[in-house]
Amino acid sequence: MTSSQVEPKSSTVPTDPVGDRIDLLLAVARALGTGIPLDEMVSLLPARGPTAPSELTAWFRDHPQMGLVREGVVFPSGTETNSQRIRERIQESARRMEMARAAFDGPLGSLAPFLKFVAVTGSTAFDSAERQDDLDLFVVTKNGSLWTFLLLAYLLARFRWDQKTTLCLNYVLDESTARNEFLVSRRSIFAREALAMKPILNPEYGRKMLARAAWIREFFPRKAKDLGSPSKDAPLESHPGAALISAVVFPLLSSYLMLVGLYRNHRYRGRGEEDGVFRTEVGWGRLTYRSHKYDRLISLYDEPDSIRLGPKT
Numbered sequence: 019m020t021s022s023q024v025e026p027k028s029s030t031v032p033t034d035p036v037g038d039r040i041d042l043l044l045a046v047a048r049a050l051g052t053g054i055p056l057d058e059m060v061s062l063l064p065a066r067g068p069t070a071p072s073e074l075t076a077w078f079r080d081h082p083q084m085g086l087v088r089e090g091v092v093f094p095s096g097t098e099t100n101s102q103r104i105r106e107r108i109q110e111s112a113r114r115m116e117m118a119r120a121a122f123d124g125p126l127g128s129l130a131p132f133l134k135f136v137a138v139t140g141s142t143a144f145d146s147a148e149r150q151d152d153l154d155l156f157v158v159t160k161n162g163s164l165w166t167f168l169l170l171a172y173l174l175a176r177f178r179w180d181q182k183t184t185l186c187l188n189y190v191l192d193e194s195t196a197r198n199e200f201l202v203s204r205r206s207i208f209a210r211e212a213l214a215m216k217p218i219l220n221p222e223y224g225r226k227m228l229a230r231a232a233w234i235r236e237f238f239p240r241k242a243k244d245l246g247s248p249s250k251d252a253p254l255e256s257h258p259g260a261a262l263i264s265a266v267v268f269p270l271l272s273s274y275l276m277l278v279g280l281y282r283n284h285r286y287r288g289r290g291e292e293d294g295v296f297r298t299e300v301g302w303g304r305l306t307y308r309s310h311k312y313d314r315l316i317s318l319y320d321e322p323d324s325i326r327l328g329p330k331t
Contacts, residue, residue, distance in 0.1 A: 046315060
């Protein structure tokens with residue numbers, strides 16, 4: 019991970035939902051050192067905002083203090099408009115997507131019986147990956163299978179994964195935990211990351227999971243419009259024998275991962291990479307990592323309610 023400095027929002031921001039949302043998106047882009055493609059920004063605007071890249075380009079001509087449009091990409095005002103860097107990140111993200119698919123077609127493919135859903139998240143999902151970034155994965159396992167899956171995944175990745183890029187299982191939930199996770203209303207950063215994730219195993223399961231999270235539509239009605247209507251939940255699945263293995267593995271592996279987290283955080287702090295420091299959260303149905311960088315982004319996404327006003331599309 020790389021350090022980034024989050025700057026306060028501009029005091030010249032228009033006091034309207036569209037301006038608030040654009041300011042929010044550009045503040046995050048500034049923190050990540052990147053820009054946002056016009057069509058992507060259009061999909062993230064409130065219902066009453068510009069509906070096409072050409073309209074959004076015209077909006078920026080009227081609000082030059084907010085950002086600059088270069089080659090179809092919006093950059094925060096006062097930052098370098100490096101379109102070549104954007105293209106390189108898109109190419110790197112595409113390479114990583116192929117790498118993730120190859121991992122589950124190859125070394126990790128034998129773990130499919132334990133799984134319900136796998137998706138790429140983080141910088142790769144946002145088409146902004148750089149070579150030093152981890153390849154972040156969101157995984158939903160069958161009930162009782164989470165810690166069995168993790169043990170086998172770590173062993174397979176260690177002995178059969180020969181790529182320099184690190185596979186990071188940074189958000190792993192069992193199915194019952196995942197259902198609850200997506201039913202409870204959360205911040206807009208969660209909604210945006212959920213909509214951006216790129217499935218590599220059972221994409222239809224992911225679509226249904228997002229469709230049940232009606233609160234996501236409050237933040238990003240345009241982006242969520244293609245999810246369809248919520249459907250009835252299928253019965254929870256389990257894997258024979260996995261729960262017993264997980265019961266044995268859980269206390270040992272979770273303790274080990276907590277210790278590894280402390281060690282890595284010590285190294286991050288020693289290098290002055292405070293944004294890389296993370297919190298390890300473990301439970302029977304959960305293994306998640308939450309970095310300081312993510313907490314800083316959350317502070318940017320604490321947006322006013324006015325952004326969500328207006329009719330749904």
